[in-house]
Amino acid sequence: MYTLLYxxxxxxxxxxxxxxxxxxxxxxxxxxxxxxxxxxxxxxFMLTSAGAFQLIHxxxxxxxxxxxxxxxxxLLYGAGFTSQxxxxxxxxxxxxxxNVQQYSFPGQWGSxxxxxxxxxxxxxxxVAANPSDGSRVFGYxxxxxxxxxxxxxxxxxxxxxxxxxxxxxGREGIIYGIxxxxxxxxxxxxxxxxxxxxxxxxxxxxxxxxxxxPLLAASDGNLYGLFSAGGANNTGELYRATPSGxxxxxVSFPAKGMVEPxxxxxxxxxxxxxxxxxxxxxxxxxxxxKLASVFRLNPDGSxxxxxxxxxxxxxxxxxxxxxxxxxxxxxxxxxSLDIGLPRPTPVISQIYPTSGTVGQAVLLxxxxxxxATSVSFNGKPAxxxxxxxxxxxxxxxxxxxxxxLVTIRTANGAFTTKSExxxxxxxxxxxxxxxx
Numbered sequence: 001m002y003t004l005l006y007x008x009x010x011x012x013x014x015x016x017x018x019x020x021x022x023x024x025x026x027x028x029x030x031x032x033x034x035x036x037x038x039x040x041x042x043x044x045f046m047l048t049s050a051g052a053f054q055l056i057h058x059x060x061x062x063x064x065x066x067x068x069x070x071x072x073x074x075l076l077y078g079a080g081f082t083s084q085x086x087x088x089x090x091x092x093x094x095x096x097x098x099n100v101q102q103y104s105f106p107g108q109w110g111s112x113x114x115x116x117x118x119x120x121x122x123x124x125x126x127v128a129a130n131p132s133d134g135s136r137v138f139g140y141x142x143x144x145x146x147x148x149x150x151x152x153x154x155x156x157x158x159x160x161x162x163x164x165x166x167x168x169x170g171r172e173g174i175i176y177g178i179x180x181x182x183x184x185x186x187x188x189x190x191x192x193x194x195x196x197x198x199x200x201x202x203x204x205x206x207x208x209x210x211x212x213x214p215l216l217a218a219s220d221g222n223l224y225g226l227f228s229a230g231g232a233n234n235t236g237e238l239y240r241a242t243p244s245g246x247x248x249x250x251v252s253f254p255a256k257g258m259v260e261p262x263x264x265x266x267x268x269x270x271x272x273x274x275x276x277x278x279x280x281x282x283x284x285x286x287x288x289x290k291l292a293s294v295f296r297l298n299p300d301g302s303x304x305x306x307x308x309x310x311x312x313x314x315x316x317x318x319x320x321x322x323x324x325x326x327x328x329x330x331x332x333x334x335x336s337l338d339i340g341l342p343r344p345t346p347v348i349s350q351i352y353p354t355s356g357t358v359g360q361a362v363l364l365x366x367x368x369x370x371x372a373t374s375v376s377f378n379g380k381p382a383x384x385x386x387x388x389x390x391x392x393x394x395x396x397x398x399x400x401x402x403x404x405l406v407t408i409r410t411a412n413g414a415f416t417t418k419s420e421x422x423x424x425x426x427x428x429x430x431x432x433x434x435x436x
Contacts, residue, residue, distance in 0.1 A: 002295065002303060005051040005319075007326030007333040012039045014055045016331035018321045019309065020068050021047070023390055024095060026314045026371045026411075030056070030076065031321065031334070032068040042080050044068065044093065047334055049315060056097040069116045070095075072363060072392035073145060077116055092147060103147050117167035117175060119195075120352055120365035120392065125167060125175060140175075140193050152197025155179060162188070168217040170243070173350075176202070176223055178213040188213065190223065190241055203247045212307065216264040216272065220286060224250065224272060228260045235259035238272070238284055238291070251284060251291045258282055258293050262307030268316065268344035268368075275306035275320075281337070294339055301325035304333035314370050314412060316343040344368040345413035348435050351406065355422035356397050362421070364393040364408060371410045377421055378404025397423065406435070 008016045014033060021031035027050075033043040041059030059065070065080030071092075079090040091102045117125050125142055139154035165178045175193040190203040207230070216224045223241040231237030231252030236259055238250045253259055253276075260277035267273055272284040279297040284290070297303040304322025311319050318337040326333030348366040356362055364375065368390065375382045375395045384396035393408065403423050407416040417435035 001338045003336045004303060005334045005336060006047060006053045008331050009327050014040050014043050015045050015053060017323050018332045018334060019066055019323055021319060021321045022070060022311055023313050023370060024070060032065060034066050035064050057093055057100060067116045069118045070389040071118045072120055072388055074388045101147050106149055115166045117169050120350055120363060140197060153199045162213045165213040166215055168215050170217045176215060178215055202245050203241045212262050214264045216266060218266050219270060224264060226261045226264060228262060236261045263309055265310045267312045268342050273310055275308040277307055295337055301330060304335060312344055316341045343412040346408050346410050346415045348408055348415055348417050351421055351435055355424045357424060357426050358397050358399050358401060360397050362395055362397060364395060365391060367391060369393050372408055374409045376407045377401040
């Protein structure tokens with residue numbers, strides 16, 4: 001079932017050309033309106049699952065932004081530029097819209113296409129292209145809590161970030177992304193970055209590709225991506241890349257109708273969903289390896305025009321961001337789609353640190369942690385719990401806790417780690433570990 005939640009009615013209405021949205025509390029979403037006009041710059045908004053829209057912050061007119069994410073410290077991070085003078089910046093802001101901090105990129109860094117992935121250590125990672133000096137250099141940097149940017153790696157001058165590319169965090173903190181050579185007209189590749197900034201090319205695409213380049217780190221440990229062309233019918237393909245560098249086509253898109261795939265996400269049923277460059281929303285079953293259409297938006301564009309970004313809410317519904325279409329004059333739509341998916345249960349993937357003393361603050365990092373009602377250390381309930389984002393919960397090791405497994409519970413279910421958290425004497429430290 002499709003439900004239109006919000007759609008601007010004119011360029012003088014906030015929320016036009018939305019590009020991203022995420023859930024910050026159960027039933028409460030934050031999102032980004034990307035394009036600046038003479039009325040509004042790029043804007044940050046709040047939206048409830050019932051469709052109540054509220055403008056949180058609007059930048060100066062003509063400012064554009066394409067990315068927004070919430071860090072483990074609760075702050076929102078993003079990057080943008082002014083279309084009149086092409087000044088590039090990154091920023092942080094509280095969810096209330098207060099305390100906006102805006103920073104310039106160091107040196108010649110920065111462009112219209114930045115992509116951010118949040119880190120579990122209260123930092124935001126960013127990849128930014130730099131065409132302003134005539135080169136195609138892009139690099140990987142980290143933003144600290146006080147806003148400073150540390151450049152960890154700069155790529156070759158022939159490389160760049162293609163439109164629609166994103167960063168994803170895989171297991172053990174490895175970050176993956178997509179780059180292209182020679183203005184994107186020739187060979188593309190998947191790169192991997194360690195937390196320290198060491199870079200390597202994991203996969204080279206077998207033939208030249210163009211278009212959008214979404215990437216997904218799936219629960220089966222593999223990377224999945226899309227080409228909007230190629231495949232058996234030259235209408236698009238979904239590919240799979242293993243962490244060891246094996247590349248293969250997972251499925252080709254049909255000759256007509258559901259063609260030119262553009263976006264990817266994974267839902268609670270383990271399957272992959274996304275949208276095409278028209279009105280189709282598709283699903284790919286990882287077990288059966290079958291592709292199917294799960295919904296089609298109205299061809300007249302009134303329900304929104306894709307490519308559409310999707311997330312799954314804690315209520316199990318898909319929430320979609322259509323940058324075009326919607327109400328007149330067609331500058332975007334935000335909607336929900338109920339296709340019968342199960343409500344997502346929490347998963348802890350990492351604990352920071354993996355050992356600590358009674359009274360120490362610990363960060364639980366994972367997915368679908370919103371609405372955490374309890375956390376226990378080897379059966380001992382914690383009394384101090386703070387949910388800082390959908391991926392992070394801060395908790396204090398309770399008095400009387402002993403070494404053992406950690407359990408988190410939300411309204412949707414519970415999750416217990418496979419690795420133990422060690423309760424130690426003061427002064428003892430340990431490394432980070434994965435708990436999936």
